[in-house]
Amino acid sequence: ATPRSADSEPIAPAASPRSADGEFIAPPLSSNSAVVSARSSSGAAPDRSRLGRYEILRELGRGATGVVYLALEPAMRRRVALKVLGATAADRGSSAASELSRFQREARILAALHHPGIVRIFDVGEVEGRHYLAMELIESGSLREHLSGLSPEGRNLRRMVGWVAAICRAVQHAHDHGVVHRDLKPENILLDREEGAPAGEFVPRVVDFGL
Numbered sequence: 001a002t003p004r005s006a007d008s009e010p011i012a013p014a015a016s017p018r019s020a021d022g023e024f025i026a027p028p029l030s031s032n033s034a035v036v037s038a039r040s041s042s043g044a045a046p047d048r049s050r051l052g053r054y055e056i057l058r059e060l061g062r063g064a065t066g067v068v069y070l071a072l073e074p075a076m077r078r079r080v081a082l083k084v085l086g087a088t089a090a091d092r093g094s095s096a097a098s099e100l101s102r103f104q105r106e107a108r109i110l111a112a113l114h115h116p117g118i119v120r121i122f123d124v125g126e127v128e129g130r131h132y133l134a135m136e137l138i139e140s141g142s143l144r145e146h147l148s149g150l151s152p153e154g155r156n157l158r159r160m161v162g163w164v165a166a167i168c169r170a171v172q173h174a175h176d177h178g179v180v181h182r183d184l185k186p187e188n189i190l191l192d193r194e195e196g197a198p199a200g201e202f203v204p205r206v207v208d209f210g211l
Contacts (some may be wrong), residue, residue, distance in 0.1 A: 052127040054082055054134065062086070066103070070187050073122075073134070080122060081138070085131040102130060109132050109179050109209045117170025119207040121188065138205055140193045144186035146202075163189075163204045172207045 044189040048104050049056055060081060061068050071082035110121035123134040167189060171181060192203035
């Protein structure tokens with residue numbers, strides 16, 4: 001996935017709207033807002049330890065349009081995957097507006113899809129031009145990473161067929177809601193280890209619908 005210049009000004013907490021049942025909902029974001037990541041221009045580690053109410057712990061990965069951080073939301077006492085859109089509108093020109101539109105699209109898609117095979121969204125917002133998406137943290141790695149670490153002899157065919165079936169059910173749920181995943185690949189399938197599950201038993205979770 002997907003969520004590189006920033007000034008050193010402090011950033012204020014962003015408000016997070018909630019539905020009647022207490023779940024976070026995705027508010028509309030301004031399409032003409034500046035897009036700035038939480039990294040310094042030198043490419044070093046983030047020059048601050050917070051983005052709004054989130055405490056940045058470390059970088060998890062990066063893609064062409066953003067950086068994903070491991071972050072802590074103290075009020076909820078939970079860790080999240082915090083995707084931050086990653087370039088300034090001034091530097092990227094018209095392409096930045098397109099990237100922001102896709103980022104917002106991903107937020108709307110994830111907020112609308114509720115399925116055990118699709119990664120959940122908790123929060124989406126903007127802090128002084130920094131657009132972010134807080135998602136459920138899946139720590140067992142991607143399907144690509146898992147398969148690359150196995151020898152052909154170590155691959156359990158029955159288990160993998162089960163994963164494919166679970167992925168198909170998640171994708172079908174998205175199709176039933178008018179959503180087509182535009183980049184379905186092993187890197188965008190995360191393997192979630194449920195508490196108490198035997199070694200090697202994972203639940204595949206689909207991510208990165210919009211970016």
